[in-house]
Amino acid sequence: xxxxxxxxxxxxxxxxxxxxxxxxxxxxxxxxxxxxxxxxxxxxxxxxxxxxxxxxxxxxxxxxxxxxxxxxxxxxxxxxxxxxxxxxxxxxxxxxxxxxxxxxxxxxxxxxxxxxxxxxxxxxxxxxxxxxxxxxxxxxxxxxxxxxxxxxxxxxxxxxxxxxxxxxxxxxxxxxxxxxxxxxxxxxxxxxxxxxxxxxxxxxxxxxxxxxxxxxxxxxxxxxxxxxxxxxxxxxxxxxxxxxxxxxxxxxxxxxxxxxxxxxxxxxxxxxxxxxxxxxxxxxxxxxxxxxxxxxxxxxxxxxxxxxxxxxxxxxxxxxxxxxxxxxxxxxxxxxxxxxxxxxxxx
Amino acid sequence: xxxxxxxxxxxxxxxxxxxxxxxxxxxxxxxxxxxxxxxxxxxxxxxxxxxxxxxxxxxxxxxxxxxxxxxxxxxxxxxx
Numbered sequence: 155x156x157x158x159x160x161x162x163x164x165x166x167x168x169x170x171x172x173x174x175x176x177x178x179x180x181x182x183x184x185x186x187x188x189x190x191x192x193x194x195x196x197x198x199x200x201x202x203x204x205x206x207x208x209x210x211x212x213x214x215x216x217x218x219x220x221x222x223x224x225x226x227x228x229x230x231x232x233x234x235x236x237x238x239x240x241x242x243x244x245x246x247x248x249x250x251x252x253x254x255x256x257x258x259x260x261x262x263x264x265x266x267x268x269x270x271x272x273x274x275x276x277x278x279x280x281x282x283x284x285x286x287x288x289x290x291x292x293x294x295x296x297x298x299x300x301x302x303x304x305x306x307x308x309x310x311x312x313x314x315x316x317x318x319x320x321x322x323x324x325x326x327x328x329x330x331x332x333x334x335x336x337x338x339x340x341x342x343x344x345x346x347x348x349x350x351x352x353x354x355x356x357x358x359x360x361x362x363x364x365x366x367x368x369x370x371x372x373x374x375x376x377x378x379x380x381x382x383x384x385x386x387x388x389x390x391x392x393x394x395x396x397x398x399x400x401x402x403x404x405x406x407x408x409x410x411x412x413x414x415x416x417x418x419x420x421x422x423x424x425x426x427x428x429x430x431x432x433x434x435x436x437x438x439x440x441x442x443x444x445x446x447x448x449x450x451x452x453x454x455x456x457x458x459x460x461x462x463x464x465x466x467x468x469x470x471x472x473x474x475x476x477x478x479x480x481x482x483x484x485x486x487x488x489x490x491x492x493x494x495x496x497x498x499x500x501x
Numbered sequence: 502x503x504x505x506x507x508x509x510x511x512x513x514x515x516x517x518x519x520x521x522x523x524x525x526x527x528x529x530x531x532x533x534x535x536x537x538x539x540x541x542x543x544x545x546x547x548x549x550x551x552x553x554x555x556x557x558x559x560x561x562x563x564x565x566x567x568x569x570x571x572x573x574x575x576x577x578x579x580x581x
Contacts, residue, residue, distance in 0.1 A: 260548040331572030340572035345513030357509055357566060360543060365572040373573025 164270045165254040171273055171298040172249060172353065186237045193233060197226040249353045260356040265363075273299045277359050278316065282329070284369040285378045289329050290317030294362050301350060310350065313337045313362065321376035322383040322394040330374035330381075331365060339365060340373055388412035388424060403427040403440055418442035418456060433457040433464055502559040509566040510534070510542070520557060527553040529563065541568055 200222045207216035261268045265277040276295040283289065293314040300310035312335040315328035324333070331338045339346050342365045349357040371377055383394040387406035399413040400406070401424035408424045416423050416439035428437040431454035438454040445452050448466035459467055502522060507515040520529060526546060530539055539553070545564040546555060557563070 256548060260545075263548075264543075338573040340570065342570040342572065345509045345511065345570075348513035348515070349509065352515060354507070354515075356548070357507065357513070357564060360566045361509055361513070361570065364567055364570040368569040368571055370571035370573050373571065375573075 161255055161258055162251075165251050165258060167270060168254050168258075168275065168298060169249065169251055172254075172301070174299065183237070186233060190230065190233045190237060193226060193230050197223060197230060200226060253353070254355075257353075257355040261359060264356060264360060273297060275355065279363050279366055281317070282366055284330065284367075287319070287378055287381050289319050290315055292316065292329070292332075292366055294359055296355070296358065301353075309336065309339075311337075311358075311362070313366070321381050322392075323376055323380065323396075327375045329366060330369055330371075330376060330378060333375045337362060337365060338373060338375070340370060386412050388426065399424075401427055416442050418454060429454070431457055502557075504557055504559070504561045504563055506533070507562070507564045508533070509564065510537075524557050525553065526551055526555045526557060526563070529557060530565065534565065542566060543568060 200219055204216060204219035204223055207219050258268065261277060265279070267278070269276045274295050274297055276293050279292045279294065281288065281291045293312075293316055295312045295314060297310045297312070300308070313329070313332045314335050315332070318328045321327040326334045328335075329337075331340065339362075342361050346358060346361050349355075349361060369378060371379075382392045384398050384407045385392050386398070386409035387404075388408055389412055391409050393407075393409045397410060398407045399410065399422045401408055401413060401422060404424060404427050406424065413422055413424050414428050414437045415421065416428070417436040418438050419442050421439055423437070423439040427440060429440070429443050429452065430437050431443070432451070433453055434457055436454060436456075442455050443452050444455055444458055444461070446458060446463040446466050447461040448470070449463060451463065453463045457464060462470065503517050503519055505515065506518045507513070526544060527539070530537075530542075530544060534542070543564075543566045544550070545566075546557070547562050548564070
């Protein structure tokens, strides 16, 4: 008996919030009516002035008044159409107490329990595990006083992870379809909107629960395959996006230990694509290395001078020196065999 | 006879529909959800789960809600 008393009180509380929405709606209708009446009297006044201007043959004044009347008529039409939309919209705000009690009883049956605070009604889902990843239970919190304006950009509920296991790449993503406590409703959007419009509270919670229990990889904020971060292509360890490094040469992600950076162009390069120059021992990428013209061994570009490695350059210098020396010696020999330019006993 | 049918699959419409006498909930499901499996849905009559041979009564309230619904297709955030 006590349980039903509490339930009755809670239903009354919900009804009070919902009837406030109804009051707001009535106020909006009234305000639209007032603007229609005011616009109507302005139009009548301007029409009379138009009549006077025509009667007195004041073409300039008549034209001005005609413009005004036309503008008024356009505004009047717009206001009337808005009023028709507002009045024609089915009003589900006035749900009966017995309907609300039935909804609460069903919520209790489907979700075991619910919580009602001043203006929020919430349920807790069972712990959710998707593709082996435990995401914990979620609290679906319906903001009752925001039910008046159902827009896709402003949903009147929050989905709060109670034992969060967020994506390693983004703490705000607590479920592949929940970011910043907002659910991406996907295919459930029209059904959720209708359930909220018709104040079918239990159906609303069941639909949200249905989305939370399902994984749609094509529309996920973070794919479950990357939930713990991306895996290093080399060692296979899992790393978050902040700690993963992309090698643009092999187009794969690597962890810190399996990547380095080219010491010439400073780009990230994996250990597989990096090349350690045998002269300076610095790691460089494939764009910053080249083969020596002579020995055809690979070196970093910093260790090549005119396409030659240090060794080959020295070798070339030695060869050139030797060549020069040989030339020099042969010149000396030639000089010795030549007769003296100045003949003896001259002078 | 007429019953209230709330189809939470798709648009989530609530409508009064005409059915023949002695229609079981199983038959009703087969007619209205021809290519669907009952196990993929939560079927409630007057907010309660019922047996498949339950015979629908005038003014019954039938709700069919999918157990799994794809989220995220109309996502406003960029999927990663």
